[in-house]
Amino acid sequence: xxxxxxxxxxxxxxxxxxxxxNAFSQQEIVSLYERFCQLDRNGGGFVSGEEFLxxxxxxxxxxxxRLLTMLDGLNFKExxxxxxxxxxRATVQQKIxxxxxxxxxxxxxxxxxxxxxxxxxxxxxxxxxxxQREQVLTKVLExxxxxxxxxxxMSDFVKAYHx
Amino acid sequence: MNSSEGKLxxxxxxxxxxxxxxxxxxxxxxxxxxxxxxxxxxxxLDISPALTEAAGAIVDDSFTRxxxxxxxxxxxWNVYLFPLWCCGVVFRAxxxxxxxxxxxxxxxxxxxxxxxxxxxxxxMERALVELICSFFVASWTGVVxxxxxxxxxxxxxxFVANHTSxxxxxxxxQMTAFAVIMQKHPGWVGLxxxxxxxxxxxxxxxRSEAKDREIVTRKxxxxxxxxxNNPLLIFPEGTCVNNQYSVMFKKGAFExxxxxxxxxxxxxxxxxxxxxxxxxxxFTMHLLQLMTSWAVVCDVWYLEPxxxxxxxxxxxxxxxxxxxxxxxxxxxxxxxxxYLKYSRPSPKHRERKQQSFAESVLxxxxxxxx
Numbered sequence: 001x002x003x004x005x006x007x008x009x010x011x012x013x014x015x016x017x018x019x020x021x022n023a024f025s026q027q028e029i030v031s032l033y034e035r036f037c038q039l040d041r042n043g044g045g046f047v048s049g050e051e052f053l054x055x056x057x058x059x060x061x062x063x064x065x066r067l068l069t070m071l072d073g074l075n076f077k078e079x080x081x082x083x084x085x086x087x088x089r090a091t092v093q094q095k096i097x098x099x100x101x102x103x104x105x106x107x108x109x110x111x112x113x114x115x116x117x118x119x120x121x122x123x124x125x126x127x128x129x130x131x132q133r134e135q136v137l138t139k140v141l142e143x144x145x146x147x148x149x150x151x152x153x154m155s156d157f158v159k160a161y162h163x
Numbered sequence: 164m165n166s167s168e169g170k171l172x173x174x175x176x177x178x179x180x181x182x183x184x185x186x187x188x189x190x191x192x193x194x195x196x197x198x199x200x201x202x203x204x205x206x207x208l209d210i211s212p213a214l215t216e217a218a219g220a221i222v223d224d225s226f227t228r229x230x231x232x233x234x235x236x237x238x239x240w241n242v243y244l245f246p247l248w249c250c251g252v253v254f255r256a257x258x259x260x261x262x263x264x265x266x267x268x269x270x271x272x273x274x275x276x277x278x279x280x281x282x283x284x285x286x287m288e289r290a291l292v293e294l295i296c297s298f299f300v301a302s303w304t305g306v307v308x309x310x311x312x313x314x315x316x317x318x319x320x321x322f323v324a325n326h327t328s329x330x331x332x333x334x335x336x337q338m339t340a341f342a343v344i345m346q347k348h349p350g351w352v353g354l355x356x357x358x359x360x361x362x363x364x365x366x367x368x369x370r371s372e373a374k375d376r377e378i379v380t381r382k383x384x385x386x387x388x389x390x391x392n393n394p395l396l397i398f399p400e401g402t403c404v405n406n407q408y409s410v411m412f413k414k415g416a417f418e419x420x421x422x423x424x425x426x427x428x429x430x431x432x433x434x435x436x437x438x439x440x441x442x443x444x445x446f447t448m449h450l451l452q453l454m455t456s457w458a459v460v461c462d463v464w465y466l467e468p469x470x471x472x473x474x475x476x477x478x479x480x481x482x483x484x485x486x487x488x489x490x491x492x493x494x495x496x497x498x499x500x501x502y503l504k505y506s507r508p509s510p511k512h513r514e515r516k517q518q519s520f521a522e523s524v525l526x527x528x529x530x531x532x533x
Contacts, residue, residue, distance in 0.1 A: 032222070035221075035222060035223065038227065038231075039221075041442075052221070053507060055220050055221070055224045055226065055227060056224070056226050056499055056503045056507075056508045057216075057219075057220035057224040057225070057226065058217055058220040058221060058224070059507055059508050060508050060512040060513045060516075061213060061216055061217045061220065061513070062213060062513055062516055062517055063210065063213050063214065063217060064217060067214075067217055071221075083218060083221070083222065086214075086215065086218040086222075095211065098214070099208070099209070099210060099211065099214070102210065102214065103208075116207070116208070119210065120207060120524075123210070123213065123517060123520050123521075124517050124520055124521035124524060125513070125514055125517030125518070125521065126514075126517075127514075127517055127518045127521030127522070128521045128524060128525060132525065132528065135528065136202065136207070136524055136527070136528050137207065139202075139528075140202055140203060140204045140206075140207055141204060143203070143204070144203070144204040146204075157208065160203075160204045160205050160208055161205055161208075161209070163203065163204070163205055
């Protein structure tokens with residue numbers, strides 16, 4: 001299944017389903033495969049950054065670059081696992097985990113002040129100065145009981161959500 | 164995350180085979196959750212709307228839908244239909260060959276011998292081009308129904324139509340010899356363009372050249388003002404779309420100071436999908452596909468000519484005409500520029516979203532400082 005043949009066998013579907021912890025039904029996996037093949041124009045078995053950016057709706061998203069680093073080079077199985085946080089069967093915990101992963105760009109399980117600053121920069125572009133961004137973030141962190149030097153982990157994110 | 168729950172529900176239904184109308188789901192306004200009142204950590208950390216939108220775009224987006232062609236369905240492979248089909252293909256190839264012979268044997272003498280007598284030459288060349296187009300249409304067993312009054316030759320008017328394939332031009336041309344503005348193609352098509360189509364007064368452009376736009380606009384204006392030029396036909400979408408959607412119209416045709424006559428073309432997919440997916444096949448293969456299908460069935464509507472209303476901008480005018488054509492031909496409108504097939508969207512879409520989020524963050528900051 002590493003190469004894009006246009007047919008998925010039952011085995012393939014079940015393997016993918018297992019890999020994403022049953023986040024999608026078999027029919028949904030078939031539809032996702034159709035879409036994956038549609039995006040993977042050169043048939044390399046994975047969708048490159050260029051191919052994702054050719055979808056204008058994706059390209060105009062402020063977080064597209066950040067997501068591309070997570071999406072680049074994924075084969076179909078990993079692609080479905082990536083999207084599992086967006087399945088209607090995904091729990092709130094899974095969604096928060098995904099958001100954490102987006103912030104934690106170096107994947108060490110800790111989100112730093114700079115990580116949060118970077119994402120805020122993506123979302124606000126040139127319309128706030130760097131100084132104002134830092135100001136806002138520091139203030140909000142302090143109110144929630146953290147400091148600039150705090151390293152946030154998953155449980156901190158969960159706490160912030162349910163606050 | 165309650166605000167994003169509703170959106171996530173739609174993404175599962177998008178994965179169903181019977182897709183709902185995705186146009187209700189297009190991103191509008193801010194995709195970034197705007198914090199109200201006092202800013203909390205959660206407001207800054209919650210990027211789920213932007214993520215949901217990105218995931219939605221990855222799973223299904225309205226732009227790619229415009230260019231999706233259906234795979235050909237082979238339902239004619241049985242014992243009864245197959246011989247009939249073979250005869251049909253042979254017959255069609257014959258018709259086309261005869262057509263070309265007749266055309267070339269008349270066109271070449273007319274073109275060279277009547278060099279002096281321009282009026283008569285133009286008239287005859289026009290009639291001959293209409294003739295060869297009819298032969299083309301016959302070679303695909305084209306069943307074309309024309310509705311509405313035939314275009315008349317008047318100055319200061321242009322015709323616009325939705326675009327599905329280069330055969331749109333042939334189908335329209337067999338009824339009236341239009342002068343069309345086209346992308347110059349390589350190969351035999353380019354040869355036809357520079358010889359035969361020159362005679363009906365076609366205008367060429369090159370998509371990739373930036374300066375080209377001004378030159379083309381000037382040529383368009385000149386052509387439309389001339390009284391005995393053939394009526395000008397423009398496909399404002401700028402690219403072939405799959406006849407179920409319409410992409411944004413380019414405003415070039417709508418700022419020439421002329422009456423715009425809309426033409427709607429709808430193909431019936433019953434025998435063949437006439438959409439030319441230029442990424443998937445060359446024009447030659449496309450023609451062969453048409454010639455080896457049972458028929459090309461389509462409807463052409465000549466709609467009521469429209470003028471720029473007082474206070475209307477060319478872009479609004481273009482949208483109004485797109486509305487008229489889309490309603491008549493049963494096309495769903497999509498807010499994307501067809502040229503995004505070849506290029507990236509401009510950063511201003513993203514900047515608009517960033518700006519509104521930035522403003523609300525700043526507002527929250529001000530509230531804090533009070």
